[in-house]
Amino acid sequence: MKTADIAQRYLDFFEDNGHTIVPSSSLVTSDPSLLFTVAGMVPFIPYLTGVVPAPYPRAADVQKCIRTNDIEEVGKTPRHGTFFQMLGNWSFGDYFKEGAIGYAWELLTRSEAEGGLGFDEKDLWVTVYEEDDEAEALWRSVAGVSPDRIQRLGKDSNYWSTGQPGPAGPCSEIFFDRGPAYGIDGGPATDDDRYVEIWNLVFMQYAITNVRSKLDFDIVGELPQKNIDTGMGLERVAFLKQGVENMYETDQVRPVLDRAVDLSGRRYGADHEDDVRFRVIADHVRSSLMLLSDGVTPSNEGRGYILRRLMRRAIRAMRLLGVEGATFPELFAASRDAMKESYPELETDYARLSAYAFAEEETFLRTLAAGSTILDLSMSQTKGAGGRTLAGSEAFLLHDTYGFPIDLTVEIAQEAGLDVDRSAFDSLMQEQRQRAKADARSRKRAIADHSVYREFRAQGETVFTGYTDLETESSVLGVLVDGVAVDRALQGQIAEVILAETALYAESGGQVADKGVIVGPGFELDVLDVQRPVPGLISHTVEVATGEVGVGQAATTVVDAANRRAARQAHSATHLVHAALRDTLGSSATQAGSLNRAGYMRFDFTWGQQLSDATKTEIEEIANNAVRDNLEVTTRVLPLSEAKELGAMALFGEKYGDRVRMVDIGGPWSRELCAGTHVSTSAEVGLISLVGEASVGASNRRVEALVGLDAFRELAAERALVSQLSTSLKTPREQLPARIAELSASLKAAEKKIAAFEAKALSEKAPSLVEKAQEIGGFRVVAESIGSAGSADDVRSLALQVRDRLGSSAGVVALAATVGERVTVVVATNDGSRAAGVRAGALAKSAAAVLGGGGGGRDDVAQGGGTDPAAVPAALASIVDSLRAA
Structure with a gap:
C-alpha cells in the first residue's frame, strides 16, 4: 500500500x-x-x-x-x-x-x-x-x-x-x-x-x-x-x-536512497556504516525539499541554519560514500518524483526549490575541499602527539577562515575518535563577537565624526543645479586633504573640495556620482567622486591635475555630458523595469535596492523564485514598449504626505524629509520618490536589454540590464557571434540551436567512448601490476604509479582488481595516478593484511599528506590526494615504510 x-x-x-x-x-x-x-x-x-x-x-x-x-x-x-x-x-x-x-x-x-x-x-x-x-x-x-x-x-x-x-x-x-x-x-x-x-x-x-x-x-x-x-x-x-x-525503505523515501546507491557504486545492506549514511541522505534530502517548498532558504541562523545543516549532512554523507562531485541534481529530482503525488507543488515549483539546493551544494563542496584538508591534518597531528582532543583554536580556524561549521567539525572528529575542545572554541567565538562589537563602535564613531564639515555646512546647503545645467559657476568654500581642512591643495594631491553650488550629482538613490572636472583660474581638478558627507552638503573628491586650488577661489563645475546622458537613461530605465516587474509579478515584487550608472542598471526586488525565460521576456517587452510610447517624464516637489497619497513608491534605503521630489513616467504608471537625474521622455532611454537575473539572498532576486547604446552594442556583438557560428558551422541561424545540440551530443558520446577506452586500457594493466608485487614485511605489496587516469573511480577499480588477483595471502595495493590537475592515491587491503592490523585509511592519509593534501576512508579501501605530482615516489615509499614497520 x-x-x-x-x-x-x-x-x-x-x-x-x-x-x-x-x-x-x-x-x-x-x-x-x-x-x-x-x-x-x-x-x-x-x-x-x-x-x-x-x-x-x-x-x-x-x-x-x-x-x-x-x-x-x-x-x-x-x-x-x-x-x-x-x-x-x-x-x-x-x-x-x-x-x-x-x-x-x-x-x-x-x-x-x-x-x-x-x-x-x-x-x-x-x-x-x-x-x-x-x-x-x-x-x-x-x-x-x-x-x-x-x-x-x-x-x-x-x-x-x-x-x-x-x-x-x-x-x-x-x-x-x-x-x-x-x-x-x-x-x-x-x-x-x-x-x-x-x-x-x-x-x-x-x-x-x-x-x-x-x-x-x-x-x-x-x-x-x-x-x-x-x-x-x-x-x-x-x-x-x-x-x-x-x-527509509518506503515508497516516498527509498527512491532517494536508491539514487545515492547508484551514484556511490556501493550496495545497500552490505555495510552498517554505509547503510546509515544512505538513510541519512534519503531522510535529509526529503526534509530539505519540503522545507524549501515552504519558503525556508539556507542561511546561518534560525530555520535557514537547520535547513543548511540538513543539506550539509547529506553532502557529507555522500562524500563518505566516495562521491566528491555534486549529487543534489539527482537526489532532489528523485525526492520530488517520490513526493509529488502527495504534494504536487514540489513539481510545479521545482525550478525555484532546486536552485537553492544546487547553489548550497556548490558552495559547501568548496568549503569541504578547503576545510577537510586542514581538519585532516589537524586530527593527524593531534593523534600523532598522543592527544584525544582537537584544540578549540583549530576548530575556530576552520569556522572563521574556511566557513567550516563547528557541528560538522565535531562530527568528523568523533568519527576519527577525537573530541573537540568546545569550551575553548566558544571562548574564541565570544572574543570574536566582542572584537566585532568594538570594531563596529569604532567605525560608528569614525563615520559620525563629521565636525570637519561643520563650518562649511553652517554657510548653508550646497545648491545642486544639475537638474537643469551641466555647468555651474561657484566658489571654493573649503579644501580638505587627508580629512584635515587646509588653505589649498597642490598639483598631484587628492583632496576634497566644498563648493557653494555644483552641477555634479552626488551618489544617492542607486545612481552613481557624475564624472567631470572642476576648473578655475590656474587650476583643473579631475573629479573622482561626489558624496554627501552630511545632509545638505556636497563634497567633491578630486585629483589636482594642474595648478593649485585654494579657499575663496572661483570654480566652475563641468559635468561629462555623455556620461550624464547615459546615466539618466539608466536611471529612468530602472524606474521602467520596476514598473514592468510589478505589472508582471504583482505588487509583492517590491524594490530592495538598485544601482544605475552610464549604460547599466541593476534592480533588486523581493521575490522567492527564479524568473522564467517567458517572464523575463515579458518584463523586457513591457519596459521597451514604454520607451516606444515616448511617455512624458515629469518631476514635482511636494509634501511627503501628499506624495504618499498619490501612491509614490519610495526608494530602498532612502530617508525623506517633509518635502520630497516625485518622478512620474507616464503619470501614475511609474511614480516614485527620487532625487536622481532623468530623461525628459521615455524614448530618450533607448533600448533596454535584460542580461541577467539571479538570486541575491533569501527571497530576493536581481535583474540586470544594459541601456541605450551599451544595449545596442551588446546585441550587435551577439549578432556578430551568431553570424560567425552560422558561417563556421555552415548552418542557417534558425537551425543553430539544433546543430549545437547535435554537436554537443556527439562530443559527449565521444568523451564517453574515450573514457571507456581509458578505463579498459587501465584495467589491462592489472596483470603486469600483479607481477610487480614485492614481499615486504610479510605482505605482498604492489605500490606503483600508473601515470594518468580519467577519474579516481578508475584508479579505485584497478586497485581492487589487483588486490583480488594477489590471492589469499596478506596483500596491500597502493596505486597513484594523475587525475586532472591532482594526484590521487588509492590503497586497498585484503582480509589477510587487515588481520595483521593494516588499515587502508591510515595508509592513504599518510600518503596524501606527503602529496600536500588529505585523505582517508575505510579499512579495506581508501583514497587520498594532493597537488604535488613530484612527491608521488615519496608518497608510495611512505606506504612501503609503514608496511615494513608493521
Missing part, C-alpha cells in the same frame, strides 16, 4: 464519519516559541486550549512536521526521521474517549477491501495511563481488545501536557508487534524496538496548575470542553504496510 494511499484512506474514513478535512499547515509555524511545526497538534493549539473557538466540532488532517532534536539518531533506528507526516483526527468538545477509541480500532482493523488499513488484531497492543480505568474499560468493551494486550504505563509515557498551566490529560497508544525476530516478548512495556508505536490518542480532559515540571503539577479539575488529539505516524504505518524494515 503506497504512502499516499494510506493517507487518503485515513482522510476518506474520517470524512465519512463527519470530520472536516483540513489541509496541512506550513512547516513554518506562526508560533513564536517554535521554529517549525514539530507535531500534528501545533496548528490546532488555539482550538485545543480554547483561546480561539474551533471552526468545526471535529476534523482530520495529514500534517507535515519537522523535528531535528534527534538528528543524530537518523538512519540508526527504523523510525527516526526529521521530516514526517502525522495523521490526526480531532474533536473539539464533540466525541471523547469512546469515539476516539472506536474510530482508531475500526480504521486499523477494517479490511483493505473495505477501505481500512487491514491490520490483524493479534498484532496490535494498547497502552493506557496507569490510573485511566475508563480508557482500559473502553478498549475492552468498544474495541474488544484482550486484557493481556492492554498495558498500563506511567505519566512519563502516557500523560500529555504542554509543561505549562492549562489543558492536560492521559494518553492511550497503539503498538504493532513486528514479531519475535525483532526482539523480546513482553509488549510495549519492554520498550523494545520490536513494538512500534503507530497511533497516540490524547484525551484532553483536565486543567492543571502549579506546574513544577512536565510530570509534576496539580490537577484543578476537569475541562468544561474535553478534546481529542490523536496522531498516527504515516511513515511508520507505511513501512509496516509495505513490508520493509524501516521508514
